[in-house]
Amino acid sequence: MAVVRTLxxxxxxxxxxxxxxxxxxxxWFDRKVYARFQNRMGPTHTGRFGLLQPxxxxxxxxxxxxxxxxxxxxxxxxxxxxxxxxxxSTAGLLLPVWNFDLANPGWTSFSGDIIVMxxxxxxxxxxxxxxxxxxxxxxxxxxGARVLTMLFGYEVPLFLAVLSPAILANSWRLAEIAAFxxxxxxxxxxxxxxxxxxxxxxxxxxxxxxxxxxHAETEIVGGTFTEYSGKKLALFRLTFDIELxxxxxxxAAVFLGGFPGGxxxxxxxxxxxTLFVIFLLCLLRALTSRIRVDQVISFAWKYLAPLAVxxxxxxxxxxxxxx
Amino acid sequence: MTDAELIEKLKSDLGDTVExxxxxxxxxxxxxxxxxxxLAVTTRLRDAYGVVFLSTIxxxxxxxxxxxxxxxxxxxxxxxxxxxxxxxxxxxDSITPAIPGAxxxxxxxxxxxxxxxxxxxxxxxxxxxxxWPAGNFPLRKDWKHERPQEVIPGGKS
Amino acid sequence: MSFQIPIGPQHPALKExxxxxxxxxxxxxxxxxxxxxxxxxxxxxxxxxxxxxQNIYLVERICGICSHSHATCYVQGVEKLMELAPxxxxxxxxxxxxxxxxxxxxxxxxxxxxxEAGFDSFFMxxxxxxxxxxxxxxxxxxxxxxxxxNTLGGVRRDLDAGQIAKIRDGLVVxxxxxxxxxxxxxxxxxxxxxxxxxxxxxxxxxxALCAVGPxxxxxxxxxxxxxxxxxxxxxxxxxxxxxxxSCDVLGRVVVRVKELLESYKICEQILxxxxxxxxxxxxxxxxxxxxxxxRYEAPRGENIHYIKSNGTDKPERLKxxxxxxxxxxxxxxxxxxxxxxxxxxxxxxxxxxxCCAERSVTLIDAGSGEESVARMSDxxxxxxxxxxxxxxxxNAVWPL
Numbered sequence: 001m002a003v004v005r006t007l008x009x010x011x012x013x014x015x016x017x018x019x020x021x022x023x024x025x026x027x028w029f030d031r032k033v034y035a036r037f038q039n040r041m042g043p044t045h046t047g048r049f050g051l052l053q054p055x056x057x058x059x060x061x062x063x064x065x066x067x068x069x070x071x072x073x074x075x076x077x078x079x080x081x082x083x084x085x086x087x088x089s090t091a092g093l094l095l096p097v098w099n100f101d102l103a104n105p106g107w108t109s110f111s112g113d114i115i116v117m118x119x120x121x122x123x124x125x126x127x128x129x130x131x132x133x134x135x136x137x138x139x140x141x142x143x144g145a146r147v148l149t150m151l152f153g154y155e156v157p158l159f160l161a162v163l164s165p166a167i168l169a170n171s172w173r174l175a176e177i178a179a180f181x182x183x184x185x186x187x188x189x190x191x192x193x194x195x196x197x198x199x200x201x202x203x204x205x206x207x208x209x210x211x212x213x214x215h216a217e218t219e220i221v222g223g224t225f226t227e228y229s230g231k232k233l234a235l236f237r238l239t240f241d242i243e244l245x246x247x248x249x250x251x252a253a254v255f256l257g258g259f260p261g262g263x264x265x266x267x268x269x270x271x272x273x274t275l276f277v278i279f280l281l282c283l284l285r286a287l288t289s290r291i292r293v294d295q296v297i298s299f300a301w302k303y304l305a306p307l308a309v310x311x312x313x314x315x316x317x318x319x320x321x322x323x
Numbered sequence: 324m325t326d327a328e329l330i331e332k333l334k335s336d337l338g339d340t341v342e343x344x345x346x347x348x349x350x351x352x353x354x355x356x357x358x359x360x361x362l363a364v365t366t367r368l369r370d371a372y373g374v375v376f377l378s379t380i381x382x383x384x385x386x387x388x389x390x391x392x393x394x395x396x397x398x399x400x401x402x403x404x405x406x407x408x409x410x411x412x413x414x415x416d417s418i419t420p421a422i423p424g425a426x427x428x429x430x431x432x433x434x435x436x437x438x439x440x441x442x443x444x445x446x447x448x449x450x451x452x453x454x455w456p457a458g459n460f461p462l463r464k465d466w467k468h469e470r471p472q473e474v475i476p477g478g479k480s
Numbered sequence: 481m482s483f484q485i486p487i488g489p490q491h492p493a494l495k496e497x498x499x500x501x502x503x504x505x506x507x508x509x510x511x512x513x514x515x516x517x518x519x520x521x522x523x524x525x526x527x528x529x530x531x532x533x534q535n536i537y538l539v540e541r542i543c544g545i546c547s548h549s550h551a552t553c554y555v556q557g558v559e560k561l562m563e564l565a566p567x568x569x570x571x572x573x574x575x576x577x578x579x580x581x582x583x584x585x586x587x588x589x590x591x592x593x594x595x596e597a598g599f600d601s602f603f604m605x606x607x608x609x610x611x612x613x614x615x616x617x618x619x620x621x622x623x624x625x626x627x628x629x630n631t632l633g634g635v636r637r638d639l640d641a642g643q644i645a646k647i648r649d650g651l652v653v654x655x656x657x658x659x660x661x662x663x664x665x666x667x668x669x670x671x672x673x674x675x676x677x678x679x680x681x682x683x684x685x686x687x688a689l690c691a692v693g694p695x696x697x698x699x700x701x702x703x704x705x706x707x708x709x710x711x712x713x714x715x716x717x718x719x720x721x722x723x724x725x726s727c728d729v730l731g732r733v734v735v736r737v738k739e740l741l742e743s744y745k746i747c748e749q750i751l752x753x754x755x756x757x758x759x760x761x762x763x764x765x766x767x768x769x770x771x772x773x774x775r776y777e778a779p780r781g782e783n784i785h786y787i788k789s790n791g792t793d794k795p796e797r798l799k800x801x802x803x804x805x806x807x808x809x810x811x812x813x814x815x816x817x818x819x820x821x822x823x824x825x826x827x828x829x830x831x832x833x834x835c836c837a838e839r840s841v842t843l844i845d846a847g848s849g850e851e852s853v854a855r856m857s858d859x860x861x862x863x864x865x866x867x868x869x870x871x872x873x874x875n876a877v878w879p880l
Contacts, residue, residue, distance in 0.1 A: 038601045040604060139485070209598050217493075218824040289668070289674055290599070351772075351773055375687050376703070378784045378801060379786070383797045394786065396709070422690065427809060452517055
């Protein structure tokens with residue numbers, strides 16, 4: 001029985017199938033909101049309100065011709081999208097929406113899972129770099145170099161920003177952090193600055209405008225994805241969709257008070273809060289233009305990192321005054 | 324300065340380096356210059372009259388001779404310097420020492436008319452494809468385009 | 481590590497084929513080479529086989545964006561050759577269309593600049609408002625792209641009071657929106673960070689390399705054919721030459737938006753002063769032997785046509801210099817020492833119109849037809865047959 005339950009957990013809910021459906025929904029939401037900001041319609045045709053459009057795109061990409069460059073490392077080239085998908089899906093399992101039982105830590109909710117999650121969310125960036133490097137295309141190589149350069153910019157501010165609420169809650173377990181802020185919702189306010197920093201860093205991690213530098217199409221064609229096509233590209237796009245869901249879920253769990261109320265109400269909290277975070281990310285995307293990679297680094301180290309340190313300092317001082 | 328005054332000034336200034344100055348319309352001066360004096364006249368015009376802007380260079384195939392027109396313009400008037408070179412020996416000096424921006428038009432002239440521009444900094448073809456057959460100069464009057472037989476690669480005929 | 485990246489002939493930043501070979505060192509450009517020749521149609525040779533009237537429509541097809549510029553430049557030259565004096569009303573309508581074309585071209589460019597900088601929202605908004613001027617052009621001429629309103633001796637369509645009222649309404653909307661975009665383009669931090677100080681071209685270099693149009697004007701060189709060689713109606717209207725002295729892409733954005741505002745002014749003056757009368761006079765079939773240099777300020781800069789006639793109904797020589805060609809040497813200068821990320825912006829900032837710049841060679845021979853599976857003549861025959869056999873559709877609607 002336990003085996004069946006574990007399998008269901010991994011494959012159906014909250015595993016692959018659920019994450020697939022929910023991430024396509026989030027992509028639809030993102031596209032629709034972005035389109036409405038730009039005075040366009042967005043997807044309308046496939047399914048009601050175009051809801052099935054991301055799935056249709058996914059299936060269509062799956063059926064497209066899959067080309068592997070002659071000079072590429074073929075095994076690495078083929079296996080990277082799968083690893084990427086596996087990594088972000090694993091990160092998805094750690095969200096406290098499906099393991100809210102505080103008293104009963106399991107293998108998806110344990111002390112330190114926030115650290116594991118942050119590292120799992122860093123891995124896709126490295127996989128992207130490897131994918132770019134292994135495809136040996138000039139544009140991919142430049143894209144890969146840009147991926148890594150950007151990683152040095154946003155990763156530190158993201159970690160500092162996400163850890164400051166954890167320090168205040170005095171826990172390294174996502175479910176406990178969320179439960180702490182459910183008891184004392186007012187303490188979410190001191191973390192507002194960290195929330196903004198984390199939003200910007202997540203935007204950079206997801207490589208969306210203004211940080212879509214590694215695959216800036218007007219500069220370096222497809223960038224990291226130039227040589228990817230067909231199934232592999234479909235998996236990469238799914239990876240990024242799931243990463244969008246997971247990172248917005250992480251932000252919601254840490255900064256927006258988690259998902260209280262058990263399986264059903266908690267799930268509703270999850271949907272509303274992740275969509276809210278995605279809405280903010282989308283707003284950022286619609287309002288800015290792409291910046292240069294050197295500007296990303298200087299922005300991250302001149303503004304984001306010092307502000308994150310300041311936030312951390314404020315939180316530690318605050319903690320001293322709290323009973 | 325009106326066109327008429329300018330012509331007087333040019334005549335006294337340039338003397339016999341200019342063979343003929345005509346003014347067929349308002350703001351249009353046509354100067355006729357021998358090909359070997361072209362660079363000297365261009366440099367003189369640039370330094371003394373502020374003629375720095377080259378609009379383009381037109382070549383015309385007149386049968387035995389090529390006529391080349393350098394269209395300059397200034398805020399006061401337009402200078403069109405005309406020169407003629409024989410088709411049998413089509414050589415002309417580059418004016419890029421005076422006007423660096425002329426290089427594209429001179430390359431175009433080489434492509435289109437087969438005029439050899441001496442001293443051009445970059446002599447590669449500008450507009451013709453790399454596999455263009457040598458000795459074909461499309462804008463010469465005796466050059467006729469013949470549409471090649473259509474061939475379907477890999478097809479039957 | 482130094483390597484060469486090819487931008488083009490096919491590249492998402494380029495809407496038309498051209499090849500820029502960039503030698504880059506990391507992200508910094510160290511060498512640039514521009515190669516042309518992917519878009520040759522042999523128009524200059526072709527023009528020698530067409531008569532004066534047919535050539536209007538031929539030169540109109542040099543470019544899709546500034547089609548009216550080439551047609552007008554050609555027509556005003558041929559009218560001088562034929563010693564025709566078009567009626568005032570015809571001229572006013574002709575140059576009203578030219579100014580509207582400048583507006584649509586600059587709005588198009590503004591959107592493209594936003595897109596190249598990754599600012600897609602800006603792109604979408606500008607292009608939405610561009611539809612206003614496109615609709616006006618369709619209203620006046622019947623076409624959205626190739627207006628075909630010019631003819632030798634005047635224009636082909638008249639304006640009525642209703643159309644004038646609609647143009648005025650449209651101009652009010654456009655002016656308001658352009659001022660808003662001016663504000664965005666010069667103030668949005670991430671956009672300004674991308675364009676300020678990028679693609680520096682000093683005034684000395686702009687002069688030496690014979691830059692034209694907004695590129696030259698953004699380097700503080702106030703040259704405008706409309707002002708210095710006022711053809712047709714331009715000495716009767718009041719406008720300023722927009723310049724900027726920042727010498728970078730930001731300056732080129734500012735110049736173009738200022739020019740938009742000047743164009744609205746010119747359009748309104750033209751509508752105010754529109755005289756009554758005929759719109760065209762009859763043109764002779766042949767022109768006397770002679771030559772003429774016709775200059776015109778296209779949206780991208782100075783457009784120059786050299787026309788020589790030999791007394792027949794066909795030109796002896798038609799030389800076309802489109803503004804984009806004049807800006808290539810300056811582009812090479814601007815790209816040097818830039819970042820890879822700046823390539824699309826700098827290149828787009830000259831508003832390249834590659835099909836304009838490459839018009840002069842003959843038809844490329846069929847070494848390139850490797851992918852084709854059917855002959856062109858065969859395809860054409862099949863298309864005609866299909867067209868004739870197709871049932872007549874009444875009230876056809878597009879499926880949603």
